[in-house]
Amino acid sequence: MTLNEHGTTMKAYVYHGAGTASWDEVPHPAMTAPTDAIVRVEATTICGTDLHILKGDLPAMTPGRIIGHEAVGTVTEIGSSVTTVHVGDRVLVSCVTSCGSCRFCHDARYGQCTGGGGWILGNEIDGTQAEFVRVPFADNSTYPAPAGVSDEELLMLADILPTAYEVGVLNGGIRPGDVVAVVGAGPIGLSAISGAKLFSPSVIIAIDMNASRLEAAKQFGADVVVNNSTEDPIAIVRELTGGLGADVAIEAVGVPETFELATELVRPVGRIANIGVHGKPATLHLERLWDRDVTITTGLVDAYSTPVLLKLLVSRHVDAKRFVTHHFALDQIAEAYDVFSRAAETGALKVVLTQQP
Numbered sequence: 001m002t003l004n005e006h007g008t009t010m011k012a013y014v015y016h017g018a019g020t021a022s023w024d025e026v027p028h029p030a031m032t033a034p035t036d037a038i039v040r041v042e043a044t045t046i047c048g049t050d051l052h053i054l055k056g057d058l059p060a061m062t063p064g065r066i067i068g069h070e071a072v073g074t075v076t077e078i079g080s081s082v083t084t085v086h087v088g089d090r091v092l093v094s095c096v097t098s099c100g101s102c103r104f105c106h107d108a109r110y111g112q113c114t115g116g117g118g119w120i121l122g123n124e125i126d127g128t129q130a131e132f133v134r135v136p137f138a139d140n141s142t143y144p145a146p147a148g149v150s151d152e153e154l155l156m157l158a159d160i161l162p163t164a165y166e167v168g169v170l171n172g173g174i175r176p177g178d179v180v181a182v183v184g185a186g187p188i189g190l191s192a193i194s195g196a197k198l199f200s201p202s203v204i205i206a207i208d209m210n211a212s213r214l215e216a217a218k219q220f221g222a223d224v225v226v227n228n229s230t231e232d233p234i235a236i237v238r239e240l241t242g243g244l245g246a247d248v249a250i251e252a253v254g255v256p257e258t259f260e261l262a263t264e265l266v267r268p269v270g271r272i273a274n275i276g277v278h279g280k281p282a283t284l285h286l287e288r289l290w291d292r293d294v295t296i297t298t299g300l301v302d303a304y305s306t307p308v309l310l311k312l313l314v315s316r317h318v319d320a321k322r323f324v325t326h327h328f329a330l331d332q333i334a335e336a337y338d339v340f341s342r343a344a345e346t347g348a349l350k351v352v353l354t355q356q357p
Contacts (some may be wrong), residue, residue, distance in 0.1 A: 011026070012026045012130030013067050014065070015054070017056070023331060023333055023334060026130070030134070032136075035081045035138060037075050037085050038075070038078075038132055039073040039074065039076065039135055040075075041071045041129075041132060042073045042074060043355075044068055044129055044353050045070050045155055046068075046353075047070065047159055048187070048188065049069075049277050050068065051341055053122075054067075057279030065122070065125075065126060066126035066128075067122050071093040071128035071158065072092055075142075091143060092145060092154050092157060093128060093135055094143065094158060095159040096301055096303040097116075097120050097141040098303075099117045099137050108304040109304075119301075131355060143157075143306055153313060153321045156320035156321075156350065160188055160323070161191050162302075163188060163275060167273065167300070168192040168250045168275045169192060169195035169198070169250075170305070172248040173248065174199045178247035178248055181205045182205065183208075183265070184252035184253035186213060186253070188252040188276070189213075189217070189252035189253075190216060193206060193217060196221075205225075205233075205246065216349060241267065244268070245270060247267060247270050248270065248273065251272065251273070251274045251276050254276025254277040254279070259282040269292070271295045271297070272295065272297070273297050274297065275299075323349050324349070325347060325349045326340075326348050328352070328354075330354060336351045339351060
């Protein structure tokens with residue numbers, strides 16, 4: 001079933017190898033399974049992981065692949081086995097695809113799906129930075145757009161908010177009264193701050209080297225901000241905690257230095273939640289950690305929290321719109337990448353790219 005006729009080609013942002021991508025004319029996506037849907041992309045965004053891809057940090061990404069794993073759009077075609085998604089529906093396309101049948105999907109660990117899902121969009125298959133995208137397992141991998149929520153608000157639930165909530169806040173086990181240190185005040189770090197606030201910590205400390213991002217961290221709910229280009233975050237956190245350290249340290253950057261800093265910030269019997277995407281090895285100082293009963297968690301988002309976050313978005317307990325700092329037309333994507341990649345200069349948090357009707 002289809003919404004309307006479309007051409008045989010479309011435009012998309014295509015990866016051509018480390019350091020190179022371009023806005024190209026490519027074949028229109030075609031369904032390959034009865035569980036597929038085709039979605040017209042009306043809003044998409046750029047993730048920090050996409051910057052890692054362009055650097056060549058993710059070997060699964062092969063030249064010729066369309067980048068992107070976040071979208072809001074309208075369903076234009078569905079396969080014969082699709083039952084919960086209908087042509088004409090406005091939907092959120094999750095960054096994680098779920099087959100719904102494998103052992104991990106049964107455990108709501110969709111990021112580890114072994115039935116053809118997981119993080120595949122813009123990674124193992126063509127992604128969402130395009131005019132149209134094929135979404136496998138559409139019944140399990142899209143969410144109906146609630147009334148009264150804008151495309152750009154909804155788009156923030158495709159990746160950054162569930163990622164920070166699951167891999168940072170929930171994995172970190174934040175409890176009322178905790179001291180939480182968030183290393184990195186980019187979009188993921190700010191999402192972690194927003195999610196942490198839901199659990200009433202006593203103090204949230206944001207650590208970054210960029211003054212504009214630290215200012216943003218204050219707006220998102222950080223009680224203390226530390227510029228680690230001029231200040232000593234370890235000394236400051238220990239001073240705030242009577243020498244103990246943070247109950248929870250969240251790493252939200254993905255470089256060795258920030259992970260190692262997180263391990264220095266945490267108290268004995270504390271928790272370290274690593275969210276950042278790491279492209280290089282980091283040193284794990286077990287000689288200093290082994291006897292302190294520290295828990296370290298890592299993870300790829302499963303997006304099991306998306307229904308809860310949708311409720312919080314509708315009830316305005318989560319403010320997603322404030323993440324968006326820049327808007328572009330979809331065919332301005334190269335300019336959007338430039339602005340997003342120079343966030344320290346441009347002040348970019350999340351850029352939103354929209355396709356005109």
